[in-house]
Amino acid sequence: xTVVCDFERLRPEQGVAALLPDGTQVAVFLTxxxxxxxxxxxxxxxxxxxxxxxxxxxxxxxPVVVSPVYKQAFELATGKCLDEPSVSVxxxxxxxxxxxxELP
Amino acid sequence: xxxxxxxxxxxxxxxxLVEILRDSSWRIVVFGEESRPAYDRVALSxxxxxxxxxxxxxxxxxxxxxxxxEKAVSVDRERRVVVGASGVEVQYDAxxxxxxxxxxxxxxxxxxxxxxxxxxxxxxLDEIRATVQAADRPGRHSGMVLGGGLLGLEAAxxxxxxxxxxxxxxxxxxxxxxxxxxxxxxxxxxxxEKLDLTVHTGTSASSIERDxxxxxxxxANGLELDLDVVVFSAGIRPRTDLDxxxxxxxxxxxxxxxxxxxxxxxxxxxxxxxxxxxxxxGLVAPGYAMAEVVADQLSGGTKVFPGADVSTKLKLLGxxxxxxxxxxxxxxxxxxxxxxxxxxxxxxxxxxxDDAKTLLGGVLVGDASAYPSLRPLVGKExxxxxxxxGGSVDVEMPADAQVCSCHAVTKQTITDAxxxxxxxxxxELKACTKAGTGCxxxxxxxxxxxxxxxxxxxxxxxxxFTYSRAELFEIVRATRITTFTALIEKHGSGRGCxxxxxxxxxxxxxxxxxxxxxxxxxxxxxxxDRFLANLQRNGTYSVVPRIPGGEITPEKLIxxxxxxxxxxxxxxxxxxxxxxxxxxxxxxxxxxxxRLVDAGFESGHAYGKALRTVKSCVGTTWCRYGVQDSVGxxxxxxxxxxxxxxxxxxxxxxxxxxxxxxxxxGKDFGVIATENGWNLYVGGNGGFTPRHADLLVSDVxxxxxxxxxxxxxxxxxxxxxxxxxTSAWLEGLDGGLDHLREVVVDDKLGICxxxxxxxxxxxxxxxxxxxxxxxxxxxxxxxxSFVNAPGTPDPTISFRAERGQRVPVQLGIPEVVR
Numbered sequence: 078x079t080v081v082c083d084f085e086r087l088r089p090e091q092g093v094a095a096l097l098p099d100g101t102q103v104a105v106f107l108t109x110x111x112x113x114x115x116x117x118x119x120x121x122x123x124x125x126x127x128x129x130x131x132x133x134x135x136x137x138x139x140p141v142v143v144s145p146v147y148k149q150a151f152e153l154a155t156g157k158c159l160d161e162p163s164v165s166v167x168x169x170x171x172x173x174x175x176x177x178x179e180l181p
Numbered sequence: 182x183x184x185x186x187x188x189x190x191x192x193x194x195x196x197x198l199v200e201i202l203r204d205s206s207w208r209i210v211v212f213g214e215e216s217r218p219a220y221d222r223v224a225l226s227x228x229x230x231x232x233x234x235x236x237x238x239x240x241x242x243x244x245x246x247x248x249x250x251e252k253a254v255s256v257d258r259e260r261r262v263v264v265g266a267s268g269v270e271v272q273y274d275a276x277x278x279x280x281x282x283x284x285x286x287x288x289x290x291x292x293x294x295x296x297x298x299x300x301x302x303x304x305x306l307d308e309i310r311a312t313v314q315a316a317d318r319p320g321r322h323s324g325m326v327l328g329g330g331l332l333g334l335e336a337a338x339x340x341x342x343x344x345x346x347x348x349x350x351x352x353x354x355x356x357x358x359x360x361x362x363x364x365x366x367x368x369x370x371x372x373x374e375k376l377d378l379t380v381h382t383g384t385s386a387s388s389i390e391r392d393x394x395x396x397x398x399x400x401a402n403g404l405e406l407d408l409d410v411v412v413f414s415a416g417i418r419p420r421t422d423l424d425x426x427x428x429x430x431x432x433x434x435x436x437x438x439x440x441x442x443x444x445x446x447x448x449x450x451x452x453x454x455x456x457x458x459x460x461x462x463g464l465v466a467p468g469y470a471m472a473e474v475v476a477d478q479l480s481g482g483t484k485v486f487p488g489a490d491v492s493t494k495l496k497l498l499g500x501x502x503x504x505x506x507x508x509x510x511x512x513x514x515x516x517x518x519x520x521x522x523x524x525x526x527x528x529x530x531x532x533x534x535d536d537a538k539t540l541l542g543g544v545l546v547g548d549a550s551a552y553p554s555l556r557p558l559v560g561k562e563x564x565x566x567x568x569x570x571g572g573s574v575d576v577e578m579p580a581d582a583q584v585c586s587c588h589a590v591t592k593q594t595i596t597d598a599x600x601x602x603x604x605x606x607x608x609e610l611k612a613c614t615k616a617g618t619g620c621x622x623x624x625x626x627x628x629x630x631x632x633x634x635x636x637x638x639x640x641x642x643x644x645x646f647t648y649s650r651a652e653l654f655e656i657v658r659a660t661r662i663t664t665f666t667a668l669i670e671k672h673g674s675g676r677g678c679x680x681x682x683x684x685x686x687x688x689x690x691x692x693x694x695x696x697x698x699x700x701x702x703x704x705x706x707x708x709x710d711r712f713l714a715n716l717q718r719n720g721t722y723s724v725v726p727r728i729p730g731g732e733i734t735p736e737k738l739i740x741x742x743x744x745x746x747x748x749x750x751x752x753x754x755x756x757x758x759x760x761x762x763x764x765x766x767x768x769x770x771x772x773x774x775x776r777l778v779d780a781g782f783e784s785g786h787a788y789g790k791a792l793r794t795v796k797s798c799v800g801t802t803w804c805r806y807g808v809q810d811s812v813g814x815x816x817x818x819x820x821x822x823x824x825x826x827x828x829x830x831x832x833x834x835x836x837x838x839x840x841x842x843x844x845x846x847g848k849d850f851g852v853i854a855t856e857n858g859w860n861l862y863v864g865g866n867g868g869f870t871p872r873h874a875d876l877l878v879s880d881v882x883x884x885x886x887x888x889x890x891x892x893x894x895x896x897x898x899x900x901x902x903x904x905x906x907t908s909a910w911l912e913g914l915d916g917g918l919d920h921l922r923e924v925v926v927d928d929k930l931g932i933c934x935x936x937x938x939x940x941x942x943x944x945x946x947x948x949x950x951x952x953x954x955x956x957x958x959x960x961x962x963x964x965x966s967f968v969n970a971p972g973t974p975d976p977t978i979s980f981r982a983e984r985g986q987r988v989p990v991q992l993g994i995p996e997v998v999r
Contacts, residue, residue: 079969080969081968081969082968082969086968088700088703088704089704090676090677090704091703091704093968094966094967094968095967095968095969095970096966096967096969096970096973096976100976102967102975102976102977105968108676109676119977123718123720123992124719124977124991124992125718125719125720125977125992126720126975126977126978127708127716127720130708130711130712130716131679131708132678132679132682132683132704132705132706132707133704134645134675134676134677134678134679134681134682135675135676135677135678136644136678137644138675140676141678143678143679145707145708145709145716146716146718146720148679150679
C-alpha cells in the first residue's frame with residue numbers, strides 16, 4: 078500500500094503523480110463528479126512520465142486525460158487510448174481512507 | 182556558368198517574372214526607368230487616398246540586380262548587350278522586354294499645354310495634384326478626362342479624390358465601350374452622374390486653349406468647358422520606342438510567338454508591350470500569364486500562352502461592373518437575355534448561343550456578385566434556370582471550368598485539393614493552388630467550393646462549444662464570466678477538453694483575469710502554461726528568461742551561465758535573441774527561477790501563446806547605417822506587450838534601417854525604421870508557411886506606431902480563431918489588409934478607443950508570472966514530480982554528454998503495440 082496524499086490536496090479535473098516503492102509511477106486524477114482514477118504515469122507514445130500533467134476532460138462524454146506530449150486521449154476508467162485503440166496504459170486501484178488517498 | 186537574364190521594365194509584369202525566377206539559377210538584372218520600386222498600377226487611383234506610394238508597392242524584389250532610374254537606351258543583339266542611360270552595359274544570355282505601354286494622346290491642338298497630363302504613373306498623379314493645387318479657383322475645381330473607358334473612369338475617380346469635378350468625354354456613344362453594352366452603359370452613366378461626374382459621350386475635344394490661369398476646351402458638339410486640369414486617358418499603346426530591329430505586331434507591340442519569343446530566340450516580350458501572335462493585351466492578368474510562360478521557357482519548360490481571358494470585374498466609382506466572354510454578342514446567332522432593373526440600379530445581360538444551350542458571355546452593372554459563378558461557365562452548357570426571370574446563378578460548374586483566371590486554376594484542381602485533404606480552408610487553397618492570390622475575385626467561389634465539397638466550415642471550437650473562439654471571446658467579454666465552469670455551464674456542454682480549456686484560459690487571460698495559475702484557471706492550462714516552462718521530449722522542461730530586445734548586460738549573462746552550470750542545464754541561443762536552458766525537472770523549476778528572479782529576470786513566456794520576443798538590430802547607437810534607435814523601441818515594445826495572451830504566439834522585431842537585419846517582415850508585427858519615423862508591417866510568419874508581413878502604416882512617429890500596434894493586437898486577439906497566427910488570420914480576414922487598415926487606422930467600426938483601453942488595462946495589470954509563483958506557497962507546491970515523495974526526481978529521466986553538455990537519453994517506448 079502506498080500513501081499518495083491527503084484527499085484535500087487533490088483538485089477536481091487535475092492529476093498528481095505518485096512513486097511506488099518498486100519505481101512504478103502512477104498518475105492519480107480527481108474528476109469533477111468526485112471520482113478517483115489511477116493510471117500508469119508513463120505516456121506510451123513518448124516514454125515520458127507525464128500523464129499526470131495532462132488536461133482532464135471528456136470526449137463524447139467519456140472522461141479522459143490527454144497526454145501533454147503528443148495529445149492522445151486515454152480513458153480514465155479503462156486506460157484505453159481513444160486515438161489508437163490497440164494502445165492502453167495500466168489501470169491502478171485507488172481509494173480514499175480516512176481522508177487519505179491510497180494505492181492498495 | 183551562371184547565365185544572365187536582363188529584364189527591361191520594372192512594371193507589374195516584369196516584377197512578376199523576376200519573382201517567379203527568384204530562386205532559379207539565372208542571374209537577373211532589371212532595368213527600370215522609374216526611380217521607385219515596382220508598384221500596383223492597377224490600383225493607381227487609390228494613391229490619392231493617402232499620397233503614400235509605399236501603399237502601392239509590390240513585394241520588394243530580392244535575388245536580382247535592380248537598376249532603378251536607369252532607362253535601357255539601346256540593345257545590341259549581336260553583342261547581346263543592353264546599354265543603360267548611364268552608359269552601363271550588361272551582357273545577356275536571355276533578354277525579356279517588359280516595357281509596358283504609353284498613354285495614347287489624341288492629336289488635339291493644345292494637348293501639350295501646362296495643365297494637360299496623362300494618367301499612367303505615380304509621377305503623373307503627383308503632377309496632376311500639383312496642377313490642381315496651383316489652380317486659384319474658389320470652391321471645387323473643374324477637370325476634363327478625355328476617354329470614358331475603364332482607364333478614363335479610374336482617372337475621373339482620382340480627380341474626384343483631389344476635389345475636382347470631372348467632365349468625362351468619350352468619343353464612342355457610351356461609357357466603357359469595350360466592356361459594356363449600351364444598356365449597361367446607360368445605367369453606368371446614370372450611377373456615376375450621381376457622383377458629381379458630367380458625362381459627354383459621342384463627342385471629342387477639338388481644341389484646348391489657355392485663358393489666364395484656366396484651360397478652355399472646345400468639344401466637337403459645340404460645348405465649351407472651363408477647366409483647371411486636363412487628363413488624357415484615351416487608351417494605351419504598346420511601348421516599343423526601344424528599337425531592337427524586331428518586327429512589330431499589326432497594332433503595335435513586339436511580335437512574339439505563343440512562347441512569347443521574338444524572332445531572336447534569346448529575346449522575349451511580355452505584358453502590354455508584347456503582341457502575342459499579333460495580339461496585344463492591355464490587362465495585367467494576360468501579362469502575368471506571359472510572365473509565367475517565359476519563366477517556364479527559361480527554366481527549360483515548354484509552356485505556351487494559352488490565350489487570354491479578358492473578362493473584367495471592377496468597382497469603378499463605387500459601381501460594380503463586370504464583363505466576360507462575348508459581351509457584345511458578336512457570335513453569329515447569339516441571343517441576349519437582359520434584365521434591366523432601373524429601380525434597383527442593376528443591369529445584367531447574358532449572351533447565349535442560338536440554341537440557348539451555351540453561355541457565351543455577359544455584362545453586369547450595379548451588382549456583379551454573380552460574376553464569379555458565371556465567368557467559369559463561359560463556353561459551357563447554360564443552366565436553364567439562369568434564363569428564367571429572376572433566375573438564380575447558384576449553378577453547378579463543370580469540372581474543367583476555370584475558377585481563377587489569374588492563375589488558370591480549374592474547378593477540378595481546387596476540388597482535388599479539397600477532397601484529398603490538402604486544403605481545408607481558403608488560406609490553404611490559396612497556398613497550394615495559387616487560386617485567389619491574383620485579383621482575388623474568385624475567393625467567394627473558393628468558399629462555395631469548400632462548402633460544396635462538404636468541408637464544414639464550422640466555426641465550433643470543439644465538441645463542447647458550438648461557438649468560434651471569436652464568439653466565445655465576445656461572450657466572455659460581454660458577460661464578464663471569469664471561470665471556465667461558469668462558461669461551459671451557460672454556453673457549452675460536457676466537461677471540456679484539451680482544445681477548449683486552454684483556449685478559454687487564454688481568453689480569460691487576455692481579459693486580465695489574474696494569474697494564469699490561479700485556483701480556477703490552473704486545470705485549464707496545457708502543461709507548458711501549467712509549469713510556466715516548455716515541455717521537452719523526455720518530460721523535462723526548458724526555461725527562457727526574458728531578454729527584452731536581445732539586449733543583456735554581462736552581469737546578467739553571467740547569472741544565466743551560473744544557473745545553467747549549477748543545475749546542469751543544456752544551453753542554446755534561440756532565434757529570438759535569448760537563451761534557452763534545457764533539462765530542468767519540475768522540482769528544479771522554482772529553484773532555477775528563484776535565482777533568475779533575484780537577479781532581475783522575469784518570465785520570457787516562451788511557453789505561452791503570448792508575446793515571445795521583439796528582436797532588434799543595434800540601430801543608430803552603433804550601426805553606421807541605422808536611422809532610428811531600434812533597440813530602444815524593441816525594448817519598449819517588448820515591455821509593453823510582455824505577458825499578453827493571444828490566440829497564438831506573437832513574434833516581433835524592429836530594424837533600424839531598410840537593410841532589415843532584424844528580419845521584421847517575417848514577424849507578426851515588424852517595425853522598420855525610416856528617415857521620418859517607422860513603417861509597421863503585420864501578418865508576417867516564418868515556420869511552415871512563410872509569409873512576408875504587409876505594410877500597414879508608414880512613416881509614423883513612435884506614439885502613433887504604438888497606438889496602431891495596440892489596436893492591431895487587440896483586434897487580432899478578439900477575432901482570430903484558436904491557434905491562428907496573424908498571417909493566417911489576415912489571409913482569411915474578409916476584406917484583407919484594406920479592411921484591417923479601415924478598422925485599426927481609420928477606426929471605421931468605432932472600436933479603436935475600446936481596443937486601446939483594453940491594451941492599457943493589460944499594460945497596467947502586467948505582473949511577472951514566475952514572481953507570482955515564487956511568492957505563493959500554494960502555487961509553489963504544485964511543482965513536485967511526486968506528491969508522495971517531494972524532492973525525489975523522476976527516475977526515468979537520465980542524461981548523457983554530447984559536445985560538452987547534458988542531453989537526454991532517449992526513452993524506451995516498449996509499451997506501444999500498434
